[in-house]
Structure formats: structure tokens, C-alpha cells
Amino acid sequence: MIRIAVDAMGGDFGPSVTVPASLAFLESHPEAALVLVGQPAVLAAQPQFSALQSHPRCEVLAATEVVTMDDPIEVALRRKKDSSMRVAITQVKDGVAQAAVSAGNTGALMAIARYVLKTLEGIDRPAIATQLPNAAGGATTVLDLGANIDCTEDHLFQFAVMGSALVSAIANKASPSVGLLNIGEEAIKGSEVIKKAGELLRSASNSGDLNFHGNVEGNDIFKGVVDIVVCDGFVGNVALKASEGLASMIGGFIKAEFSRNILTKIAAIVAYPVLTAFKNRVDHRRYNGAALLGLRGLVFKSHGSADIFAFERALNRAYDAARNNLLDRVRERIAHAAPLLAKAATGQAPVASETAQSGEPTPLIHP
């Protein structure tokens, strides 16, 4: 039985989304259990809460406080020690739950998760990773999406290692390719940090420890040129949200064009099955649920504005990750990459011969 801890108070809509989504999740996953964490009085006001409370696979855990969307990290971390977010994460630390899901304040979630769970060996900063659909018919994993706004080359390098570990674990890809997000494909482009990160990645790639494709540009995320795109959290967050904004605008345009007059409305009826198939294909709610990588426990971040459908997708994602033992698989791959991370941190990526000296060749991508 896999148990997921749910921060029921998080997100723009709180329990009005998390309670019905949790109920739907339990109904469709007979092997799953939930720990629902929240303020009892607020939860009780939700129509579907009684069904959830009496559900044999749901435990409700009281938390007296709530981290708000604009709480500074210090407040969330130091002053709200009994927040629903923190109690949910603590369930993972204590082994009660195998993963936690929250739609709350990203900065606070990251800080609390890091404080409670700690990072994996060799990882300075956890990162947020998500999958975006690409034109090649697959998904591109992008990280970081907002956990780290000022990154050094070492951090970007660690993101590449974590992203490779994630994709090789979930997609069973032996050697997933990594692209460094830049404003041009040429190695001479970009800031000093980007150039140095490129050097670290190239060096690791030359020694066979990582499959570094080179620089990629914003459009390559959706082209599906590489499996993993690495960037700092500010850039990743803006790119992700700009894409969501554009997708939503395009959806609005399609609707407007088909509603223009009686002829276009008839066209809409004829095209309805096609439009529905298309809509499902680009529905960003399907991709909800980003992994917080680099921690000693599984935590998933739902979009703050997630609706019931989207939040349930995040629960599914956490469940699949826990069921597939993602944490151990990522941890194992990051342990394999330890010499690589240590060398990168000292400013010198290992060359092939140095890696070989460690007894047996332990490249990240062929564990």
C-alpha cells in the first residue's frame, strides 16, 4: 500500500480542490492510501469531506497553521511549524507516507522540504523538474522551474545529473540527452555561468558520464531535441509560465474563431471530435505535478491554480513515483555520479581516466 501525504490547504483554491481531487484519486487507485493534512474546521466545511473522512484508506491529520501564497520563506519555515505543508512533508520523513503533494507557495515548500528531508549527498540545492510535451511525441524534462533563482555553474551541473537520474529512472532510458538552455547554440553564447556550466557538462560528456547534447534554445524545449533541458529557476519559471499563457491564449483564439458566426459554429460541430482530441493533447493540466529533486524523500508540487482534474494528476504522479521507487533509483544514480559532482564542485570535471580510477567505471547514465 502506497500512502501519499496531501497538503489539503495549499493552492489558490485550498480544500475546495484538494478534497474532491483526493476522493477521486482514492476511488481510481484501490492500492493507494492518503494522509490528508489540514485545519479541521476548514476541511469540515467542504461538502465531500465527510466521504473522505469516513474512507477506509484515508487518514485525516490536523494542522493548526497554513502557509499562505505570500508568506516569506522565513515565516513559513520558522514561525509556522504546525503548517499543513510541513506536517505533510514530515509524514514522508517519518515513513508514514511515501510522497507528499502540495499546491502551496513554491519557495516555502522547497525550504521546508529541504529543512525537513535534507538533500541527497552531493546536491547543494534541490530543483523542481517537470515534463512538457514535445513535437517529437514525447516529453521534455525541464529543470529548474523556480526553486533556485541565482545559480552557479555547479548548480546547473547538478541539475543535469539529477535530471538524467530522473529520466533514466522514469523513462528507462539508459542515456538521456541533456541540453543547456542558452540564447544561442554556439558555445560562445551566454553569461559566464552558462559558459562554465557548458564546460563542466562537456567535460563530463567527453568522459562518458553524461550525455551532453550542447546548448539548446527556448524553442528546442517543445521541439524535443533533447530529453532534459537545464536552466536556472528564474529562466525556467518564466519559460514555463509564458508557455502556459500562450497555450491559453491560443485556446481562446480557437474558441473565438469558431464562435464567430453561424457558419463557423457549424464548422465547430463538425470539427468537435478533432478539437477535443487536440485540446486533450495540449491541456497543460495533464502535466501538473512537478518533482522536487535532490531530496531524501519524494515531494511533488502542484500548480497553485490547479483545478480538481489537475490536482488529481499531481497525486497520480506522486503515486507513480512512489510505486516505482523513484527515490531509490534517483539516489542510486546520484551516488554513481558522486565523483562527477565532487569534481565539478572543485571546479574540475573528471576526465575519463580519473573516473576509471575509482575502481570500476560508474557512469551516471549506465548504472
Place this chain on the structure above:
Amino acid sequence: MIRIAVDAMGGDFGPSVTVPASLAFLESHPEAALVLVGQPAVLAAQPQFSALQSHPRCEVLAATEVVTMDDPIEVALRRKKDSSMRVAITQVKDGVAQAAVSAGNTGALMAIARYVLKTLEGIDRPAIATQLPNAAGGATTVLDLGANIDCTEDHLFQFAVMGSALVSAIANKASPSVGLLNIGEEAIKGSEVIKKAGELLRSASNSGDLNFHGNVEGNDIFKGVVDIVVCDGFVGNVALKASEGLASMIGGFIKAEFSRNILTKIAAIVAYPVLTAFKNRVDHRRYNGAALLGLRGLVFKSHGSADIFAFERALNRAYDAARNNLLDRVRERIAHAAPLLAKAATGQAPVASETAQSGEPTPLIHP
């Protein structure tokens, strides 16, 4: 007669795009003239070149060198002094042409334009600005899009002033609103540079010199929350290209869904006029032609991968800007903002009373 200087060698496709686009532009603009700059032998190989060469409103100017897409800036600037790019920009400096257009290497274009034309008073770094369609039915002006990868708060502040000047000049908006691109709407979010830029902008807004809306997120670009979105060039470039990539993927998905079987193909025929209208509405080629702002001359950058239609749009844009005397209007508004820029540069934005002391109130947004 407005004369536009064209770098005929720039872009991924060079003269095979610039020559036919120039010819089409001249045919549709009876009041316009062109100076086409390029390597005579390469130009002569283009089928439509003879028509252009013999056109009464086109002058062909020889340049012996070409700046390639991966030339380092130093090479473009110091070693290729007779490049088509540089010769085209020099036409603007010499008053032969009223604007220059190039689809070449962005970094080189910016460096050469800055070297040849110099920046306007109070502007440290020129910026690249473009307009993107938004869901509100208008356009959002975004800058910088790649000219400046590491920006200080002063640079971001200057971008806000330049963007305001551009929009008030081209859209005749007295008080265009400015948003600072961030990873959250709250003032506490973002890097130190972003926070400081926010303070400068808020201070200028409090004194009525600028209409600062506050922080905006990536999705707000396409929502149309503000008239102008300000960001550093790395972030802007990634956001723009990610959006292009997504739009192109969505276009591909629509095509795929409508080509799936005989029924969907019939639906496509019925929906054809609607799909065409939609396609025109989101066609990013229509938005080609970004302004290099902050220079003592008009320079427009076309997308490197522009096709004939897109390059012609960039020529149109340069022509409209020159015809509407954009340079003088932007220069005038930036001159009005001089006290503001000077104060921002010394780390202290003017307060209302200080602005009033300068003799007459000269807010940027009500010239």
C-alpha cells in the same frame, strides 16, 4: 521618400530571402526606397536580383564581407569593417537611409549599431524590443530580447523608460503600463537585481513619471496585463523562443489531428476558413522585426530564420517607424526622462518634489 538600408547577406537564408522580400516590399510601398547591401557576386546569383538592381527605387551597395551567425562580436566589430551589416548601419549614420534592417547575428548587430550610431543620452545599453500578440486583442511590448544577458537594476529601469517611450510613440498611449517580469507577483520575489529594479520603478511610479504596474509573470505577457514587460535579455530571449516553439508545436498538433483519417479530413475542409483565420492570428512571422532601442538611429532586427513573408514584415516595420519619425519621438521622451535616468543611475530614484524642482514637471509618460 523614406529609404531603408537592407543587410542582404544576413539571416539563415541570406539573399534567397532578402532579395525577393525587398522586391515585394518596393512593389507594395510606392513611397519607399531601398539600399541593398551585400556581396555583388552572391547577390547576382539570385534569380530576382536583376529586377531589383534595375528598380528605380533601389540602390545596390557592395560590401566585401559578411558577418556569420557564429562570428564572435570582436571579429564582427573589429575585423569585418566592410561587412554588409556594418555598411547598412552606416547608411543610417550618414543620413542616406532612415532605418536599417538585418536578419544577421544579433550580438554583432547590436555591437556594430552601438559602435556606429552611439546610444542616446542616459542610455547605457540598447535593448531589443518586440511586440507579441495578447489575449486582450492588443500587443505586449517585451524588452530586452537578447541584447543584454547580465543586467543591473539601472539597465532594467532604462528598458522601462525606453519601452514606455516606444509604446507611447507608436501606440499614442499617454501612459503605457510597465510590468517587471518576475517569478511571482509579490514584491518579495526574485533576485536582488529584480527587487532593486522594482524599487526604482515603484519610486518613479509614485512620482508619476512612469506607470509601473508591478511584477508580472510569464503568462501575463500573453494575457495582456500590461503594455510593456521588462526583463533581462537572457530571460526575454528564452521566453520568446519557447513561445515560438510552443506555437509551432501546437500548429503541428492541429495539422496532425485534422489529417488523422477521412472524417477528420472532411472536418478540416469544413473548418478551413476558421483554421486559416486562426493561423493568421497566431502566425509569429507577422510579428517579425524587433526594434533596437536606445540608439541614435533606427535599426530593426529580423528573426534569423525569417522567410520572405517574415522579412518583408520587418521591412514594413522599419518603414513605418521611419515614416512616423519614431526616433525623434523616442529621443524626445527619453530626454524628458533624463532626470529620472540620472537619479536611477545614482541609486536614488527621484521623488515627486525633486522632479518638480527641475523647473517644469516633465514626466516621461505625458510629454
